[in-house]
Every structure is written in structure tokens, then in C-alpha cells.
Amino acid sequence: xxxxxxxxxxxxxxxxxxxxxxxxxxxxxxxxxxxxxxxxxxxxxxxxxxxxxxxxxxxxxxxxxxxxxxxxxxxxxxxxxxxxxxxxxxxxxxxxxxxxxxxxxxxx
Amino acid sequence: xxxxxxxxxxxxxxxxxxxxxxxxxxxxxxxxxxxxxxxxxxxxxxxxxxxxxxxxxxxxxxxxxxxxxxxxxxxxxxxxxxxxxxxxxxxxxxxxxxxxxxxxxxxxxxxxxxxxxxxxxxxxxxxxxxxxxxxxxxxxxxxxxxxxxxxxxxxxxxxxxxxxxxxxxxxxxxxxxxxxxxxxxxxxxxxxxxxxxxxxxxxxxxxxxxxxxxxxxxxxxxxxxxxxxxxxxxxxxxxxxxxxxxxxxxxxxxxxxx
Numbered sequence: 001x002x003x004x005x006x007x008x009x010x011x012x013x014x015x016x017x018x019x020x021x022x023x024x025x026x027x028x029x030x031x032x033x034x035x036x037x038x039x040x041x042x043x044x045x046x047x048x049x050x051x052x053x054x055x056x057x058x059x060x061x062x063x064x065x066x067x068x069x070x071x072x073x074x075x076x077x078x079x080x081x082x083x084x085x086x087x088x089x090x091x092x093x094x095x096x097x098x099x100x101x102x103x104x105x106x107x108x
Numbered sequence: 109x110x111x112x113x114x115x116x117x118x119x120x121x122x123x124x125x126x127x128x129x130x131x132x133x134x135x136x137x138x139x140x141x142x143x144x145x146x147x148x149x150x151x152x153x154x155x156x157x158x159x160x161x162x163x164x165x166x167x168x169x170x171x172x173x174x175x176x177x178x179x180x181x182x183x184x185x186x187x188x189x190x191x192x193x194x195x196x197x198x199x200x201x202x203x204x205x206x207x208x209x210x211x212x213x214x215x216x217x218x219x220x221x222x223x224x225x226x227x228x229x230x231x232x233x234x235x236x237x238x239x240x241x242x243x244x245x246x247x248x249x250x251x252x253x254x255x256x257x258x259x260x261x262x263x264x265x266x267x268x269x270x271x272x273x274x275x276x277x278x279x280x281x282x283x284x285x286x287x288x289x290x291x292x293x294x295x296x297x298x299x300x301x302x303x304x305x306x307x308x309x310x311x312x313x314x315x316x317x318x319x320x321x322x323x324x325x326x327x328x329x330x331x332x333x334x335x336x337x338x339x340x341x342x343x344x345x346x347x348x349x350x351x352x353x354x355x356x357x358x359x360x361x362x363x364x365x366x
Contacts, residue, residue: 047156050194051159052143055152074118
């Protein structure tokens with residue numbers, strides 16, 4: 001298992017940012033929402049990974065957040081895509097489709 | 109009676125017992141040192157703190173308002189180690205991977221006998237087979253491996269029994285006891301080896317050996333004394349194990365109730 005996972009790990013890692021852009025684009029989300037949506041997939045991750053990544057994406061001006069009151073407990077950060085984030089998502093989507101068809105074309 | 113430490117997380121006060129507090133502090137320190145070159149360090153730490161606070165709050169109610177080591181272990185496990193650069197190579201990531209506190213525990217499920225070797229292997233990050241070979245090799249020295257194994261079997265809590273409790277604090281004690289035991293065992297074994305060699309073995313291999321003749325006559329006599337002494341040493345060793353294990357257990361229980 002270790003051998004194949006060594007090859008799959010980098011692929012997952014490379015796609016994580018793309019998927020986060022996708023998730024944030026559908027709604028205004030809170031970190032727990034992102035974790036929950038990813039938890040049902042191969043891309044399950046944790047706060048310890050997600051927060052540093054979101055901070056980096058915010059520094060690159062792809063996402064932004066605002067503090068919102070929650071029904072329970074202290075206010076939370078809700079993330080949204082910036083214009084730059086939206087255009088990067090569109091580019092990544094385009095590229096992903098391209099890669100997909102290339103992979104499919106090159107045989108089974 | 110246990111002392112609690114009041115911690116402010118995300119502008120709310122939480123009661124931690126000492127163990128839980130030390131675990132949380134260690135986790136946050138590691139996160140901080142892992143992020144020291146990250147421009148978003150303070151923001152990430154604040155976010156992580158926020159998550160920890162939320163998860164801690166979820167486990168509390170009117171009947172339970174102190175966070176213990178078991179709670180914080182669960183929370184930190186959920187939050188996961190802080191990865192400074194999630195898109196970097198595995199190697200760099202592995203450096204920060206050990207953020208969840210390690211404990212020296214027996215693992216009966218993963219073990220062949222009582223899970224001592226498998227617990228040690230996990231604690232020291234070694235292959236369990238290597239640990240077992242070391243124990244088997246030590247067994248050659250008049251059962252030294254067995255002696256150490258028995259002591260550790262008694263002194264090490266199981267992973268479940270520890271339940272995130274105190275084991276981190278007590279492990280130097282266990283190791284110290286093991287070290288004392290090794291010294292005792294070595295003291296017992298070395299005289300047996302040397303007296304055994306110039307007593308019994310040499311005499312029997314001497315050409316035409318007649319124990320009653322000359323210099324070696326006294327030696328055979330000493331050889332049998334050495335054999336008796338060997339038995340004596342084993343008895344002493346047994347007493348040392350029993351006393352050592354009892355002492356470790358006593359100190360463990362005292363550390364817990366303090």
C-alpha cells in the first residue's frame with residue numbers, strides 16, 4: 001500500500017487547493033463546513049492542514065473572510081472567493097477538463 | 109483532589125487539569141516552532157486555538173467542566189498536527205507530524221505476549237521486530253531480557269488504561285528503574301560468567317583433568333561456590349524485580365493522585 005500511496009499522495013496534495021476553491025465558490029463557508037465536505041472523500045483533512053492553507057490562499061488574495069456571529073459560541077470566520085479566486089478557479093477547472101480528456105485519450 | 113489551570117482560548121476561560129494543560133502547551137509550542145518562517149503564523153495559531161476551544165466546549169457540560177488529558181488528546185487528534193506548508197513535500201511534513209503527544213504504553217493487541225515490545229517500538233519509532241530481537245538477544249544473558257520484560261510488563265500501563273493519563277510524566281521513571289535493573293543484572297551476571305569460566309569449564313577441558321590435582325583443585329571447589337552464588341544471585345534478582353515493580357507502581361499511583 002505504501003508504494004502506491006507515495007504516488008497518490010502528491011496528486012491529492014496538488015488538487016487540495018483546487019477543491020477548496022470549488023467548495024468555497026458554492027457557498028459562504030466556515031472551516032468546519034469545508035472539513036465536513038472533504039471528510040466524505042479521499043481528500044479528508046484536518047484543521048492543522050486547512051488553516052495554514054487558507055491563510056496562504058488569503059495571502060495570495062484568492063479567498064477572503066468575514067467574521068459572523070454563530071448561534072452558539074463566539075463568532076466564526078466565513079470564507080468567500082475573491083475575484084482573483086474566481087478567475088483562478090475557472091482556469092483550474094478548464095485545465096482539469098483538459099487533463100482529464102488527455103488521460104482518457106491515452107488509453108485505458 | 110486535582111489542581112486546575114484556567115486557560116483563555118479565543119476569549120473564553122476553560123479549566124484544564126495539569127496534564128491536559130501541559131499537552132496543549134506542548135502542542136501549541138510545536139505548532140509555533142513549525143510555523144516560525146510562515147508569515148501567517150499568528151493568524152494560523154489564532155485559528156487553531158479557535159478550533160481547539162470549540163471542540164473543548166463541545167465536550168463540556170454542567171456535570172463536567174474540567175478538560176482532562178483524555179479530552180485534549182481527542183481534540184488535538186481531531187485538529188491534527190499543524191502543517192506549516194500543506195503543499196510541500198512529505199519529508200518536510202513528517203518533521204511536524206509528531207505533534208500529538210507520544211506515550212509509553214503496552215499494546216496487547218499489536219503484541220505477541222503482552223505488547224511490551226510493540227509499545228516500546230512505537231514509542232521509540234523503531235520496527236517491532238528489531239525490539240523483539242534485542243529482547244531475545246538480552247535473554248541470552250542469563251535471562252536479562254526476560255527480567256526487563258517482566259518489569260516493563262508490570263510498570264507500563266496499557267494504552268486504554270492510560271486513556272491519555274499521566275504516562276508521559278512517568279516514563280522517565282520507568283526508564284530509570286529499567287536502568288537500575290540492568291546494572292543489578294550486570295552485577296549478577298559478570299561474576300557468574302568469569303567464575304564459571306575459570307571454574308567448571310576450564311577444568312573440564314584441561315587435558316587429563318583431575319580436579320584433585322595441584323592448582324585446579326581449589327578451583328573446582330570455587331566453581332561449585334560460584335554455581336551456588338549464581339542461584340543466590342537469581343534469587344536476589346527476583347527480589348529486585350518484585351521490589352522495583354512495586355516501587356514503580358507506588359510512584360505511579362502517587363503521581364496520579366497528587
